[in-house]
Amino acid sequence: MRKIIHIDMDCFFAAVEMRDNPALRHIPIAIGGSRQSRGVISTCNYPARAFGVRSAMPTGQALKLCPQLTLLNGNMEKYKAASKQIRAIFSRYTDHIEPLSLDEAYLDVSECTLFQGSATRIANDIRHSIFTETGLTASAGIAPNKFLAKIASDENKPDGFFVITPAQVTDFVKTLPLKKLPGVGVKTAARLNQLGLHYCADITDAPLPVLLKHFGGLTDTLLKRSQGIDDRPVCNNEQRKSLGVERTLEHDLLHYTDCVETLSQLLPQLQRRLEHYANTAAGKTTPIQKVGIKLKFSDFRQTTVEKQGQPLQLDKLLPLLTEAWQRRQQQGVRLIGLQIGFKTDALQQLALPF
Template sequence: MRKIIHIDMDCFFAAVEMRDNPALRHVPIAIGGARQARGVISTCNYPARSFGVRSAMPTSQALKLCPHLTLLSGNMDKYKAASTQIRHIFARYTDQIEPLSLDEAYLDVSDCALFQGSATRIAEDIRHAIVSETGLTASAGVAPNKFLAKIASDENKPDGLFVITPDKVADFVKTLPLKRLPGVGSKTAERLSQLGLHSCADIIAAPLALLIKHFGAQADSLIKRSQGIDERPVCSNEQRKSLGVECTLEHDLLQYTECVETLSQLLPQLQRRLEHYSNTAAGRITPIQKVGVKLKFSDFRQTTVEKQGQPLQLDKLLPLLDEAWQRRQQQGVRLIGLQIGFKTAALHQMALPF
């Protein structure tokens, strides 16, 4: 088994703003759309979360929950600089680093000789280095695999550490709610609950035929995760899986032709991003596998229609848009997105002793 650390920065964008302006530390703040815009909250600090404000929440809803919320537009260059500084800290311990975003990453420290190979002490040292060198706090999870490490990092947030040793895996997952498993969204969690399946122990006890009937290919993942099994290695090649652009509209679109016009404006933006990515080392060897169109409706439902082998051309995208449009249930469209997925190589790695 591997020794995996998942590092998750605490309310990263907001934390950078509070570090640079101490007056913001004890007031509810959020990075997101302006009051007049139809934006969403990117992240918020813990005082804002006490009012129920959350990431990905519409700004209008956040302001209803917390009328005195301080909204900041954010500074991506500043956040990227802090992320780069943190990445350099990771590199002192291992070259097996898999960034998930600017504020979180997996580290495989199986071969790290520091602290007699103790992953727990390595994680503690990483957290100490981050706070002393950047002024930001991070939470960490330590476990024999990626999915358990990610769950562990959320156990003692903020500024905490949680360790799941190999001998504790079975007891930990036994009572773990299924909604915390990767790939189990709200709809899947609801279906599981309707079948009387609430924890990982329930999955292990359930008949295989029942799981296959209701969840198909997903049944295999449910069974493995419910036993604490995750064979995925930490992938340090940073191969991009997707690329996309989207636009939250100032007013709901009620006509299909308006959606076509917006999609035609998004297409050149995505083509420019793809051209820029193609000029990188990874982009030159990553072929496009699929293209998709995403719509979010007035009631905040969203749908994505994808097709493999599709050229990135407007006339080829219109059938995807049309299919997504048919799912609107008389609702207007508040967001339109366009995305491409890349082919990714399957990687394998031998397990190492914990």
């Protein structure tokens, strides 16, 4: 039985700013682009969240919810330095570390002998070390697998921890809302609700043909996670699942040809990022599985059109752009993105349990 810890830093970028400037600690702040540049919020502190401000929210909307919001440009080099310091702390406890981003990671401490092998005490010692050495707080989830550990780390935020022991898994997942499962976004959650499926206990009793009809390849993940099953190991090769570039436009685009022009500018940016990634150890043998175009419209709806085996060439991307453009419902386009998905172990479909 694995012992997995998911460490998630609390409002990381904002926390670094508050640490370095105590005057910011008790006022609502956010890291993000300006209203004039049609930016979005990267992260915000908890006083800002009390007003409804959230990450990925347009800056203009955030300022309407919280007019007194202090907006900061952010300093990525400073955040990277703090992240490096935190990862060095992780390495004292285990070599099995899977970073998910600058501010979160999985740790497999199954073989760690500290604290008589207690994953809970190890997690709390990690949190204590992070606070003592960086002045930042972290939340932790402790569970027998990655999926549950990530769910657990969100239970007692900020600066908290939550434990799901092997004996508690069955009862815990029964009442877990399906919207918390990986891969279940707003649209999938709505479709589940329409079928009368709200909690993990509901889906385990649902007819398999119905699930396959409505959810296709996601069915396997839904069924396994609903039973608390996740056999994925903690991988420390940092292999990417995707790579992309996007641009929020100064003015909404109302003509298809303008979208083509923007896409033609994004393509060389992505090609440069791909070339850089291909020169890393993780990227040398990572084939491209799919290419996608993302559009966000004036009403903030967004759509993505993807195709497998698609060459990264402008003429080959235009049919994807055309399909996405046709979904605009007479709205303008405020953001265009171009992304590629890599063929990795994490993307391989699991066998369905018949």
